[in-house]
Amino acid sequence: MAYTFQFGAVFASMDLLAKGAWLTIQLSVAAMVAGLVFGTLFAVLRSFGGRWADRLIGAYVEAIRNTPFLIQLFLIYFGLPSVGIALDPVTAALIGMSVNCAAYTTEIIRSGIMAVPRGQIEAARALAFTTTDIIRHIVLFPALRVAAPALGSQFILVMLGSSVVSTVSAEELTAVGHVLETETFRPFEVYIVVTLIYLAIAFTLKLLFAWLENSWFARRGRL
């Protein structure tokens, strides 16, 4: 194979890549926060909000989890303008990632809630706790502790999946890769460097989640 790797042109554009990586991180963190907040809310509603809340949120979860993120993104970015809602690429990406992430976190946190022993909830009822108090003091913390490892892996998948939003021209890491590719005609070198940046972000997140899990949950005793 007579090919000489030339990374010079890629390294010369490191500032652009850093900017793209920063947007990737911002988008991912925003989607994670939205996913955690809405996922918790939806999971609680599914478990305690009656039959219709359960069905409605269940339908949303199944619709999102059984269709590709790419199609969801196209519906938001190309579909919504035809009904009068035009979004800029970054907003569309953020909404798409959040809507997608929340469906998965709902399911993960719900299985955490189901892992809370029935007896504890019944005991709290017998002590005249209101449903809100039961959720706040009895259910939520153990549920999130059970859900934490799965949430961590899901959040990493969200970050990796954010590369897809380059298709609606949100200028994140992969999109910067596209730009450099057409400028340098060195696609392989460009995408190697981009991949290494993704790996670095993913490993950092992995360590961060492991640390958070330990410092947040470990000190507070067993379930």
Place this chain on the structure above:
Amino acid sequence: MRSFGTPEFLFMLQAARWTVILSLIAYLGGGALGAVLAFMRVSGNRFASGFARVWILLFQCTPLLMLLFLVFFGLALTGYGQNAYVAVTVALSCYAGAYFGEIWRGALEAVPQGQWQASAALGFSRYEQFRHVIVPQSVRIAIPPTVGFMVQVIKNTSLASIIGFQELTQAAQFVNNLTFQPISVYLVAAAVYFILCFPLTLLSRRLEKKLHVDRPSPVAA
């Protein structure tokens, strides 16, 4: 300008065939690779196990889209030209292999150690222990998450459209460019994906209940 009608719908359905074929390729390639990786992880050989661990870690932390690009453009460097078929096959197999490998490793390790020891005590060779005692028990544990991951593979074949492969998503984009009816076109595409994925989701959930895998084995360690 065309409107979105039956011919366009049939065109998308025909392209959906490629979504199915790509998924099957990923199951075969990824399944074979995953089996090897899972076997290496539990082989007891430190180098094989370490290699498989690093492989799985790297591929689980790389965006599938980057994997597709790297194979696609890497292939061009070797002089075979830009071949979307080969690129998608290789990338999807490597990706699915890493996840299958991790799922199956977990299933193999969930079989209690005592099972290895008991079959060793009965005079089984290491291979026979693996083949006749450990694998049959771990299959039960492995099936629900495996089916669950198969859904992810179907959805992720949509990324092949980005490197120009003519499957369902690419066909939807094409039809949308003709008709400018993004909502109907992409909703139909979403519906087709849903029809492919949802039965597998239900199956995975049913198997999970039936095989009762939250308790790894009735035989206590």
